[in-house]
Each structure stands twice: as structure tokens, then as C-alpha cells.
Amino acid sequence: MNLKQLSKRLNLSQTTVSRALNGYPEVSAKTRQRVIEMARELGYAPNQQARRLATGKTMAIGHVLPRSPNEMLNPIFMEFIAGAGLVYAKYGYDMMISVVPNDNEEAIYQEIAARKKVDGIIVHAPRKDEQRHKLLKKLGIPFLMHGRITGAEDETSWVDINNRQAFERATRFLLDLGHRRIGFLNGNEEMDFAIRRREGYVNALQNAGCPVDPDLMHSSEMTEPLGTQFAINLLRSSNPPTAFLTSSITLAIGAESAATSHGLEVGKDISIVTHDDVISFLPNSGEYPHFTCIRSSVGEAGQRAAQLLIKDLIDQGDPDHRVTHLMEADLILGRSTGPAPQG
Template structure:
């Protein structure tokens, strides 16, 4: 039995039946009881879409992804979506993913809001200054940013890892081992997370009175080939660095490949510290993990961002919510004291 059939059976409007099932106070207790008993007797189970319509909601969350950032092909995005999707499913929400050309996000947000297609959106991969923040604030649709920008972060909802502290801690760990020539392979630094990671690396070197050397610092898309090509360049130097700090486990795999091709040993001849997001398809695990890493689960971040967004949808007048996570330093096989020490 569907909603219309149940409504006809009870000789009530579909709106009244839906509101009765969902506990709206304007429906009398007697009517609510009659509707609930009839629904149970006739094995009627309301869809979340029907429930959403009764509550004036779309029961869907939007993810608008610009093509230029390759987010859909990014395994980090896949893990995030896995975590967020679990939350949506349990709460009866659908997920709407819209892939658009760069620069078209704002028009898509406006259309989604105007058409009532989604109740809120997640902002992925924020840049240092991100026009999407002000656009969504102007539109008035609830949103949560996975990460932060350099804009006033008190005015919007966000969940982020303390990237500055994580990379300062990782750099200090290498310094404590005796390394002084520490290279850095980062993501694109117009992305806010990458800018903060560089800041942590540079702060540690500055406090250790070590001169920052731009020639052993690389930025780019965090892929296995990026790590491989960057590592090959570093090994060609007259004095190669003894340690490398990388922004993702993916380029770290490439860096390891380059080190091994050169006949060297990771953890002995070259130390590697990575940022490991505990990717579902590439676990840095075991009693002694392959890589020393600063670790934060991106799947857990997806869960938390989704939870916060649903809270904001249900409490639209609530103040912006912020959550800053600390990364865990996990020691693995990829680090050791430099050979000369």
C-alpha cells in the first residue's frame, strides 16, 4: 500500500496522513493514532522522500565537484564519500553528486537551492580564498567545509585537521633523528591544506635555525608519479637530502619506487615521512607500518562533516560549528638516523 492508497482508505488527505505519521503537533492525537494503526495493519512504510515532503525537505545532500580538481577520481574523495554516505543512509538522506566545469559551482548551487533539490551541501578542497564560501552564505543554504580557507573561519561550519601542527611535528621528528637536509613534496599550495602543511614544515626548520631551501620543495597533484619524479630529481643532486616529508601516501609510494630503483634503502639511506589518510584501498598498517606517518582518517572526517551538516539543517539558527582534529604520529619502517650520524 502506498501513501495515496492509505489516504483513500482513511478518507484523509495525503498531507494529513504524512503529518500524522511524522508526529506533527497540528494533527490531533486521535487522528494520529488512527493513521498509525491503519498503516501498521496495512504494512505501509513511508518513504523518506514522502517524509521529507511533509517536512518541507528534499532529503538530499549536494556535493558539487569542479572537474579541474579531479575530485571524483581522487581516492581521498572516495573514502570521504563512503563515510558521509553511511550517515546519510542512516538518516534517510540521498546524495546528489554534480560534477561541473570550474567556475560554475555558484550557478549550480543557486539552481539546487531554487529548485529545492538539496537541503545542504558539502564544500570540498577549499582554496586559500574560496569564492564558494561567500556564494553559499548569500544563497542561504546550509553547508559545511571539509577544511578551511584564509577567510574569516568563524562565519561558516568546518571540520579540519591541524595541518600546521601535524607537519611541524613530523619535521621535528626528522630533526630529532639528526636529519638536516629535509625535502618537502606537497600538494598544490593554492589549496589551503597544502599551504598550512608547508607552514608547519617551515616553522620547524626556522626554529631549528635551518635555512629553507626552495630547491628541495615541490608542489603538485598528489599522485604516485609526482612522488616518483620529484624523488628522482632530488637523488640527482650533488648532495641529496637524507629525509623527505610528503603530503600523501600516494606520492610516498612513488618516492619509494625511485629510491629503490637507485639501489638505495628507504629507512636507511633515505627517510620518508608521509601524511597517511588511512585510505581504504591502501592501508599503512601492521605491527610496524611500512611508512612513518602523521595519520588522520578521511573516512572519519566524512562521517563527522555529514553529521554536522545534518545538525545544521535541523537547527538552522545554530551558530557556526568548528572542529579541529589533531593528527597521530605513527612510527614505521621508513625512517631512521642519517647514515653520517
């Protein structure tokens, strides 16, 4: 069933049928009604490819997911994408995802641009020496970053959380409870967000006149076993921490299992504060959640990002327009923290 056949059935021109279905005003109410009914009856919907070609709009947004060197796929991606997907559905956009080895991400962007596959792109996980935004700017595709690029905050559109402040606050919270040795299990510090988090941690320590011990700091992919491993190393050391600050729930679970296997009671003998991205299958909810956390839903960030990209960048059509959104993270008290034990 295509437009031609449908209009023949209705004894109308393709123009009129098309306009009736797309809500143009120059169609009489009865005609529109008739068209809509017949279209529903025959299950007609315009061929997406033809429409794309005719309008020059693809109604699709692209996401490029690089697999990190160790084949690790970030669960945060998925949660973000799920959020964004809801907004895409709302506005009739499709979501196109490319999974690529980390090294030829650039080629993918080139191709997407040349073939005009999408109307906009969301760029994930900016790194330390981020370059993708330059390429995309050159290619002229509207794009929005999930996370800021240090040094280029004013050149791109982004949605981000206030990582530095959140981690500073969390660290201060632990300091206020009397903890002086706080193990820090961070994400991969090749990533921009992880750098900011470390800065927050270090700032809080320095402001409190607390020494900054590099031995207490760890940076790696955020997996549970790696969390366990580093936490165990620390607990076995001669001068173990009384608290952990972790960059993800998975790391926190790792730290907890390390502590427990060391015979420590979490929330009493040792405290844990974690960042909580609100990953759906790693819930940390309820009125009194398991982990004390700095919480900021990455699914919400995805929704926000999608909304801004579509409405403020694509629909606006101004290639120089910028839009940013900084999300604050709440510090939520859970059962994993308490005053530092008196040594």
C-alpha cells in the same frame, strides 16, 4: 500504492494514517499498530517528492565535486563522501553529487539554491582565494567546509585537521633523527591545506635553525608518478636529501620507488614520513605500518562533517550559527624512518 489507497484499505483518513506512520502522539496504539502492519504488508512508503513538497525539507545534502584542470579526481573526495554517506543513511538523508568542470561551480550553486534541491551543502577543498563561502552565505544555504579558509576561519563552519601542527611535528621528528635535508613533496599549493602544510614544514626547520632550501620543496597533484619524478630529481642532485616528507600515501609510494630504484633502502639509507588520510585501498595499517605517518582518517572527517551539518546547522535552523571541529593527527611510527645516515 499511495496514501489515499492505503487509508481507504484501512477505513481511516489520510491524516490518521500519515500521523500513525510518522509517530505523532494523537493516534491510539492499536490504530497505529494496524496502520504500520498494513503499510508493511502493502509495501507502502510515502512518495519522497510529495513529502518534500509538503514539508519544505528535501532531506538531501549536496556535494559539488570539481574536476581539476587536468581532469584529476581526488581519491580523498571519495573516502570523505563514503564516510559522510554512512551518516546520511543513518538520518534518512540522501546524498546528491554534482560533478562539474572547475569553472562553472558557481552556476551550479545558484541553481541548487534556486531550485531548492538540498537542505545543506558540503564544500570541498578550499583554495587560496576561496570565494564559494561568500556565495553560499548570500544564497542562504546551510553549508560546511571540509577544510578551513585562511583569513575566514571565523566566518564559516568547518571540519579540518591541524595540518600545520602535524607537518611541523613530522618535520621535527625527522630533524630529531638527525636529518638536515628533508625533501618535501606537497600537494597543489593552490589549495589551502597544502599552504598550511608547507608552513608547518618551514616552521620546524626554522625553529631548529635548519636552512630552508626551496629546491627541496615540490608542489603538485598528489599522484604516484609525480612523486617518483621529483624524488628522483632530488636524489640525483649534488646534495640529495636523507629524508622525504610527503603529503599523501601516493606521493610516498612514488618516493619509495624512486629511492629503491636508486639502490637506497627505505628506513635505513633514507627515511620517509607521509601524511596518511587512511584511504581504504591504500592501506598503511597494522601495528608497525609500512610508512611512518601523520594519520588522520578523512572518512571520519566525512562522518563528522555530515553529523555537524545535519544536527548543528540544518536542524538548528539558525543561519548565523557556526560550528567547527579541528581533528588532531597522530604521528605513527612505521618502518620507513630511521636515523640519518652519517655522511
